[in-house]
Amino acid sequence: MRKLKFSPGVRSLALSLIALLLPVGAxxxxxxxxxxxxxxxxxxxxPLFFCYGHHIPVDDPVRREKLAWVKVFPPDGTSREIALRDGKSLHSYVILYEIPGTWVLAAETTPGFFTMWYDQKNRKRHSIKPMSTVADKASKVETSVRSSQWTKTYVTCERPSAKFPAHIGLPLEIVPARDVYGLKLNDKLEFQAYMDGKPYTGDGFYDATYNGFSPHAEDLYIPRTPVTGGKFEVDLAAAGRWYIRFFTKTDPPENLRSEFLKEKRTSTLVFELPGERKRPKADDH
Incomplete structure (x- = not known):
C-alpha cells in the first residue's frame, strides 16, 4: 500500500484541527x-496504581514526569517515597503492609499548563505551556490555567489505627470527618477541604462517584456542585470504591499574571465501603 506523505504545513494544520475538536475537558x-x-x-x-483521566476506575497511563512524588505513610508516623519508573503506565508498585493500622498512600503532580489562544489570523490554538510562551504570537488568549493536583487513599491493615490519619498535610486535601473503616451503607460522610494546613473557607467545587455507577466520562453520582466554606457531605448510597474530588479556581499571584489567568488546584480521595456479601462464600476455589 502506498504511504501518503504530508508537508509540515499540512501536518501542522491537521494538528490544529484536532485541537479544535478536542473538548477543553480532555x-x-x-x-x-x-x-x-x-x-x-x-x-x-x-499494589497501588492510578486512575488518570475522566473514566472511573482506570483511564489513561501517567507519564513519569507528571508525578512529582508518590509516598506511603505507615501507621507509625513515618513516610516513604516510592522510586518511580520511567515511561507511561499506571505506575503500579507493590506495597508491603507489615504494621497493623491505617496506612495512607498519596501523590502529587508536577504543575501543568493549558492555554487556549487565537493567532494573528484568528485561528484557535492550544498550548500546554504558560501564556507567556505565546504572547508574541497571540491576538487574544481565551483561557490559560496552571493546574496542580494531590491525591490520597486509605488502606487498613488488620485493624484501624487508634487515631485516624484524616489529615496528612497535603497543600490541598480532602479530610473526612471520621474513620472510613467503620462506614456503612447509606451513611452520610462529611468532608472538609484543607489548604496549606488549615481548613479552607473559600469557594470551590466537589463531585463524587463510586465504581460501577457509570462507564461514561465525567458521568458522576454527584455531579459538580459548588460549595462555600470547603465543607460538603456525601451520601454513601452504594458499597464499593468511592472517588471524591474537590477543586478551586483562583486568580494567580501578582508576579505570575503573565504566565496564566487562573490557578486550578485539585484534591482527590479514594476509599472503599465494604458492604455486605451478596453470595455465600464457597468452600473452595
Missing amino acids: FGHSLYIQSGRHFVSSGKGT
Missing part, C-alpha cells in the same frame, strides 16, 4: 491513587 485529567485492596492482613503485599 486537558483537565484528574489523578486518583488506588490500592489493589483497601483491607489487608499483616505481611500482605498489594
Whole structure:
C-alpha cells in the first residue's frame, strides 16, 4: 500500500484541527491513587496504581514526569517515597503492609499548563505551556490555567489505627470527618477541604462517584456542585470504591499574571465501603 506523505504545513494544520475538536475537558485529567485492596492482613503485599483521566476506575497511563512524588505513610508516623519508573503506565508498585493500622498512600503532580489562544489570523490554538510562551504570537488568549493536583487513599491493615490519619498535610486535601473503616451503607460522610494546613473557607467545587455507577466520562453520582466554606457531605448510597474530588479556581499571584489567568488546584480521595456479601462464600476455589 502506498504511504501518503504530508508537508509540515499540512501536518501542522491537521494538528490544529484536532485541537479544535478536542473538548477543553480532555486537558483537565484528574489523578486518583488506588490500592489493589483497601483491607489487608499483616505481611500482605498489594499494589497501588492510578486512575488518570475522566473514566472511573482506570483511564489513561501517567507519564513519569507528571508525578512529582508518590509516598506511603505507615501507621507509625513515618513516610516513604516510592522510586518511580520511567515511561507511561499506571505506575503500579507493590506495597508491603507489615504494621497493623491505617496506612495512607498519596501523590502529587508536577504543575501543568493549558492555554487556549487565537493567532494573528484568528485561528484557535492550544498550548500546554504558560501564556507567556505565546504572547508574541497571540491576538487574544481565551483561557490559560496552571493546574496542580494531590491525591490520597486509605488502606487498613488488620485493624484501624487508634487515631485516624484524616489529615496528612497535603497543600490541598480532602479530610473526612471520621474513620472510613467503620462506614456503612447509606451513611452520610462529611468532608472538609484543607489548604496549606488549615481548613479552607473559600469557594470551590466537589463531585463524587463510586465504581460501577457509570462507564461514561465525567458521568458522576454527584455531579459538580459548588460549595462555600470547603465543607460538603456525601451520601454513601452504594458499597464499593468511592472517588471524591474537590477543586478551586483562583486568580494567580501578582508576579505570575503573565504566565496564566487562573490557578486550578485539585484534591482527590479514594476509599472503599465494604458492604455486605451478596453470595455465600464457597468452600473452595
